[in-house]
Amino acid sequence: MRDDSNGGGGGVPHLSAEEFRELGHRMVDWIADYQARLESFPVRSQVAPGDVASKLPLHPPEEGLGGVSGWDSIFKDLEDILLPGLTHWQSPSFFAYFPANASGPAVLGELLSAGLGVQGMLWSTSPAATEVETRVLDWLAELTGLPEDFRSTSDKGGCVIQGTASEATLVAMVAARERVRRRGAPVDSEWVAYASTQAHSSVLKAAMLCGVAHGADDKAHVRLIETDARYAMRPDVLEAAIREDLAAGRRPFFVCATVGSTSSGAVDPVRAVGEVLARTGVGDAGGWLHIDSAWAGAALVCPEHRGLLEGVEVADSLSFNPHKWLLTNFDCNAFYTRDRRALLEALSVTPEYLRNAASASGAVMDYRDWQVPLGRRFRALKLWFVLRHYGARGLRAHIREHVRLGECFERWVEADERFEVSAPRSLALVCFRLKPRLGETPSDTDGRNRALMERVNASGKVFLSHTVLPGVDGLPPRYVLRMAIGSTTTEERHVRAAWELLASSAG
């Protein structure tokens, strides 16, 4: 940027430093005002398909806006075009899917990352980007009570920020296959991965991406293991599936245990799953146990929730998303492994133009070798700011308040005889529904629940989403509503208002 209000050389109209400062202040003001106005918008966007596009010109501008004053039109479009087309994920009455916490410190970190514009693909391309990331993830390992050998300070383990839990699972799967291959499995083995029926679809997608699964319906190469009454993976069924595959000459190489499933927050028994890998010999053959704790992992900052990870010592990798429930805006996935060599062996390729003395010395980490893309943003800044701003105490208070609100909501549901809690409450996630009426068919009950959700969402006052839980004990699957409490600014009054709206709309 040049300090020349006529822009840079060659007629390129860059913002001068002073213009950038002025617009930057104005944008930060706009964001702060947006946050203050959040409760005035309908939570779920009410536009129809094409509404937003119809307000955008069909062709790009030939002439740019020129100076600062031209930006008035951009700020006007934020109000007229953008806001109506947003679902307000940061609304305190957003209870759908899982939360996607943003926070002031994280937004400032994101801004700084963009302002610095560094590419941290190699240690040498910006040493601070690598070393801050490593230290901040080691802090997070300490805060969440992860075992020592998942940290960068251990002999063989390490940690990295991936974009998403989906990428973390893909990277773990590719490392797993390479490890099993290096221990003697032919490269053209018939590879098989395992996860529960409640696992996130990203496990299947990872298998499709790395050529293990032949399409989304390939249940032979991604085996979805039946769950128990709490929707947790059944280790006995996993063991039977693995033995069947081994007997048929197939190659089990990867198991994903979910700690905090997307549907209902179910927790697979990590230790028992690890024991299955040991008993069947899959572990000795290099087979890999990955823990996907995308949402629930954040709760590990509270010692009272560490039981979720009982048995974590037997896992090869684990990831969770600070971008869900730990006040760090998307994207930020914390990935830990006890076998960094397996990652490097699966993912390193070094073309001549990336060779450098620091990498050759072996004294530094090059995070490009830990991920799918080459380039990488300085995402650690936002996590660094969040951890420093809130401190462990602040983060624990954040999680504990939401879990307390989840307990309140669960009690209110239980106290209303028209409703039932449909799965054990998991942290701040409550699955619930209207009970079946006498003589009603299951699909009519589902229909009433769907209609209730549509009614409350259409009001604009709250936004909830749904899932279908498998039937237990021969019962049919059930359509249930999910109350996922976790927005940065959600207070008891928001949860209470949501419950009152549900109760009064239930009929």
Ligand SMILES: *Cc1c(COP(=O)(O)O)cnc(C)c1O
């Ligand atoms: C949200 C979620 C994911 C996907 O997260 P991304 O970071 O968007 O890839 C994966 N697994 C579980 C259990 C999730 O809840």
